[in-house]
Amino acid sequence: ILNVEQSPQSLHVQEGDSTNFTCSFPSSNFYALHWYRWETAKSPEALFVMTLNGDEKKKGRISATLNTKEGYSYLYIKGSQPEDSATYLCALSTGTASKLTFGTGTRLQVTL
């Protein structure tokens, strides 16, 4: 079983704060790294798919970076808003199958 780790497990920030969290994964057999946002009572929603070392992706105030050599990805949220409150999941694809291995998630709570 692959070990995909996310830290911190939970995070509580004030509106307007910028924040970031980490996804660590084994760098061998890497194929792609996915980020999802999962809001309460909704389906997990895809944010980014990254495949190349050094990749950077951006969607509004959210961005992500990827380092496949050392096996980590960062997700950044600039100027957090209450609607950013969700669990953020990263998932690893190794390329040997279509299945994804998920991390434990980072639960973000943004308060006014």
Add this chain to the structure above:
Amino acid sequence: DVKVTQSSRYLVKRTGEKVFLECVQDMDHENMFWYRQDPGLGLRLIYFSYDVKMKEKGDIPEGYSVSREKKERFSLILESASTNQTSMYLCASSSPGQGNGYTFGSGTRLTVV
């Protein structure tokens, strides 16, 4: 709007009951997956299927089985529900090819009493 639909949002069953969790997708995806999500453990893969009538065990298949008689439908079966199967169950689908992301259902929260 493409979607993955899980038949129940909340379900309460008794220990020993046979439980069916249904998942239907309308995207003509070949791949379908069942995960469970528990606090501190993340999403863990139970079973997946790459095609009709095909199934493969995931990381935690014990106590579960699956059925895929039609491409759009993937059922998770708890043969004899136990309290340690109380969890949030998520179904997902994807198109073939490594690296393709999932489209998820909204989950079924199952409580076994």
